[in-house]
Amino acid sequence: MxxxxxxxxxxxxxxxxxxxxxxxxxxFTGTDFTPPSLDDPKTNVRSHDVVISQEAPISARLFAPKIIHPHQKLPLLLYFHGGGFVAESPFTARYHNHVNSLVSAANVVAVSVHYRRAPEHPVPAAFEDSWTSLKWVASHSGGNGSDDLLNRHADLEKIFLAGDSAGANIAHNLAIRVGTRGLPGPNLEGIILVHPYFWGSKPLKSEKIEASVRSLVDSRWRFVCPTTDGSDDPLMNPARDPNLGRLRCRKILVCVAEKDKFKERGLYYKEVVEKSDWKGVVEVVEAKDEDHVFHLLNPTCDNAMAMLNTIVSFMNQS
Known part of the structure; x- marks a missing residue:
C-alpha cells in the first residue's frame, strides 16, 4: 500500500x-456484531433485525418479551445509541445487551436504530435517519405497517424516545421535531436522556472543565457537523433553541453521572426546559462516583442497576 x-x-x-x-x-471500537436471538435464556427477550430504509441505508434491531398475550399491547421504546455520532451500533454486544435488559425489566417493545454515522455521513444525517425511523414506527399505528411484531404488540399511544450521550441528544431533538412538524397517529409519552451530549460555546458557572477539554469537545462537534456555526448550534445547545418550549412529550427523565464532563449540561437542561413554555415534568437523577456511560461499561454494578430501575419506573408510571 x-x-x-x-x-x-x-x-x-x-x-x-x-x-x-x-x-x-x-x-477500533464498537464494530463487533451480536446476532439477534429468538430466545435469550437470560432475559426471555426475542429480537430480530429489520431494514427501515433502502434509500438511506437505515436498519434497526427490534426487541420484545418472548411471551406476550395475543392481544396485549406494550409501550414502545425507540432507542438511539451513543458514540459521539461516529461509533457504535445497535448490533454490538454492549448495546444489544443494554436494550435487552431494558425490555426485560420494563416489559416493553423496543426499536434500536442504526443511523448513519459521521464522518462518512456528517450530521445532520443521524437526525434525519432517526426521524425516518420514528415515522416508520408511526406507520404501524393502524396495524398495517411492515413489521408484524409492531402491528400486533406495540402500543403507539405510549412511545418513549431514549438514548445515551449522542443518542440522548438525538432523542431530545426528535421530541422538538415532533412538536414543530407533527407526527400523525402515535403519542410521544416521554423522553429518557442518559448522560446527554449537550454543549455550548461558553462554560456554565458550575462547570470546572479544562480549556483543552472544552476545545476538544468543540472541535469534535465541528468535525461531525461541518455545516454548524459552533457549539451554540441548537442541535448541540438546547438553551439556544427557540423551539425548546415545543417539546412534544409530557415528561422527561435526565440521568447524569457525577464525574461526567457533560453532567452540568444535563442539570442545566432541566433548568432551561422548566423556564421555557413547555408544561411537562423533568426529573433528574445522578449517579455518584461514576463517569460517562458507566452503565454500558459495568452494567451489573449497583449504580447501573439503580439507573435501570429508575428508567423502568419512569416508563411504567401511569
Missing part, C-alpha cells in the same frame, strides 16, 4: 477511530 494512504488526517476521536488523508475511516 502506498505510504501516503497511511497518513492520518484526523485524530479527534482516537482511540475510537482514525481518519486518513485518502478518506478512509478506521474504527
Amino acid at each position: 502506498d505510504s501516503n494512504n497511511n497518513q492520518v488526517a484526523h485524530t479527534l476521536f482516537y482511540p475510537r477511530l482514525l481518519v486518513y488523508k485518502d478518506g478512509r475511516v478506521e474504527r
